[in-house]
Amino acid sequence: MNRRPVLAAGTVYGVLLNSKDEWVAWAGQMGEAPYKAAPKAPVLYVKTANTWSACGAAIAVPARAPQVEIGASLALVIGTPTHQVSPQSALQHVAGYVLVNDLSLPHTSYYRPPVKYKNLDGFLGIGPRCATPTEVGDPNRLRLEVRIDGHLQQTVDLGQMLRPAAQLIADVSAFMTLRHGDVLLLGLGAHRPLAHAGQRIEICAAGLDALGVLTNTLVEETP
Amino acid sequence: MKHARVAYDGAIHDAIECDGRLLLADGRLVDFDAVTWLPPLAPVPWPRTVLALGLNYADHAKELAFKAPEEPLVFIKGEGSLIGHRAHTVRPAGVDYMHYECELAVVIGKAAKKVKRDDAYDFVAGYTVANDYAIRDYLENWYRPNLRVKNRDTCTPLGPWRVDTADVPNPMNLALQTTVNGKVTQAGHTRDMIFDVPYLIEYFSSFMTLNPGDLILTGTPDGIVDCRPGDVVVTEIENIGALVNTIRTP
Numbered sequence: 001m002n003r004r005p006v007l008a009a010g011t012v013y014g015v016l017l018n019s020k021d022e023w024v025a026w027a028g029q030m031g032e033a034p035y036k037a038a039p040k041a042p043v044l045y046v047k048t049a050n051t052w053s054a055c056g057a058a059i060a061v062p063a064r065a066p067q068v069e070i071g072a073s074l075a076l077v078i079g080t081p082t083h084q085v086s087p088q089s090a091l092q093h094v095a096g097y098v099l100v101n102d103l104s105l106p107h108t109s110y111y112r113p114p115v116k117y118k119n120l121d122g123f124l125g126i127g128p129r130c131a132t133p134t135e136v137g138d139p140n141r142l143r144l145e146v147r148i149d150g151h152l153q154q155t156v157d158l159g160q161m162l163r164p165a166a167q168l169i170a171d172v173s174a175f176m177t178l179r180h181g182d183v184l185l186l187g188l189g190a191h192r193p194l195a196h197a198g199q200r201i202e203i204c205a206a207g208l209d210a211l212g213v214l215t216n217t218l219v220e221e222t223p
Numbered sequence: 224m225k226h227a228r229v230a231y232d233g234a235i236h237d238a239i240e241c242d243g244r245l246l247l248a249d250g251r252l253v254d255f256d257a258v259t260w261l262p263p264l265a266p267v268p269w270p271r272t273v274l275a276l277g278l279n280y281a282d283h284a285k286e287l288a289f290k291a292p293e294e295p296l297v298f299i300k301g302e303g304s305l306i307g308h309r310a311h312t313v314r315p316a317g318v319d320y321m322h323y324e325c326e327l328a329v330v331i332g333k334a335a336k337k338v339k340r341d342d343a344y345d346f347v348a349g350y351t352v353a354n355d356y357a358i359r360d361y362l363e364n365w366y367r368p369n370l371r372v373k374n375r376d377t378c379t380p381l382g383p384w385r386v387d388t389a390d391v392p393n394p395m396n397l398a399l400q401t402t403v404n405g406k407v408t409q410a411g412h413t414r415d416m417i418f419d420v421p422y423l424i425e426y427f428s429s430f431m432t433l434n435p436g437d438l439i440l441t442g443t444p445d446g447i448v449d450c451r452p453g454d455v456v457v458t459e460i461e462n463i464g465a466l467v468n469t470i471r472t473p
Contacts, residue, residue, distance in 0.1 A: 009268065009269055009270055010270055011270045011301035011302060011303065012270075013301070013370075016365060016366060017365070034364050035364045035365060036364055037363070037364070039363050039365040039369075040363060041361065041363065041369065041371040042371075043363070043365040043366050043369060044366070044369070044370040044374070045299070045366055045370075046299035046300070046301060048270070048272040048299060048431070049269035049270050049271075049272060049434070050272065050431050050432045050433075050434065051431075052269075062430070083376075110365055110366060111364060111365070111366075111367060112296060112366065112367060113296075113297065113298040113299065113366045113367070113368075114366065115274070115297050115298070115299060115431075116430055119299070119430070119431050120430050120431060121336070121430075121431055121432050175361070175370075175371045175374075175375055176301070176303065176304070176370065176371075176374050176375055176376055177303060177376050178303075179303050182301070182303070
């Protein structure tokens, strides 16, 4: 595993239920036990350093899980600390953007933290290039494309995030500071495609070469 | 040996405890009061994994009206929430219930993957004390305990010492205690953990690699109370240390 992909050495935070389609898919259960109410603050999780996979790396899928969920997202790499920042100024704290593949073992409950589903070794593919804010412009205009063995399986419209990048940074910064090098993932689309060992996953942003193409191959875990 | 990490005279130093004073790596001997205490951890080349257990003492689970979990209930904190001994932790304005959690913290010493319980202690470098504050007003039932409760700036004091494993022959036989303004409010014992240290290392390393410097905060026993600005909270573990923290307003 290459521990030195393009991200700086900060903590990577993902966010649950940020896309409109994922929210809609869950809305019917939000009032039921054990959730009892829709989430108010951003629901975060951590992708620990053992999950980091460089672009091009093989990612091992455990034998106990025949399929993994592919989680295309955009990483916001923080340049200057965000402590209680406003949405108007939030994007000034972003140093750059990177494509990621936030892999998960499929799980049907969001009640407890997803450590055993999301923190397996290698379970965060990290794009080949950190694009500058100038190259990306408005990150919410991007559409991410997920291809498995060359076939388009999902398109994630970052414009349909309930908290667009600036709002997400602001709402997270209300309760915790993102430091230089920390990373916030913008969220995942619903109906994430499944893949298995032997398949090649490619993620790109349509019409924007500056982020490159994130490629990883899934392999069977060696015992 | 007891290791510390301190800021002193314009730089950050590794230090060890020496007859009630701090011996810096450069040979200077300084008083405890003369330094700013940092979390007692060496820097690591990638972000540190901080695993924290919920409901890992049967009495605490009962206190919070939960039945004991069948597998470890774990959440992950960012390194940015850590602060050192004798620092201040913020109580947000307008909240009703902020409580400490005195926890034995395990410091990993070498990369651990698919480690068996019987070998688990070989992968431990030492132990320290964590105070894993929670602000219960912010609890929501999505990836609970959610990070707004558990990953706030200043809300995870750690230290004062990292104590070598050689000085802690059995981490499952240590008394824990918390005082608030000098009055004992929490008293427990590590032998009452539901999932003990070897179990936790086997469990986590079965699906993720633990790296040197990573932390496992092993949960807290019964006896949590609300803390107010100005309160001095001392979380103490036998043979490991007494971690002092003071609550402040934002």
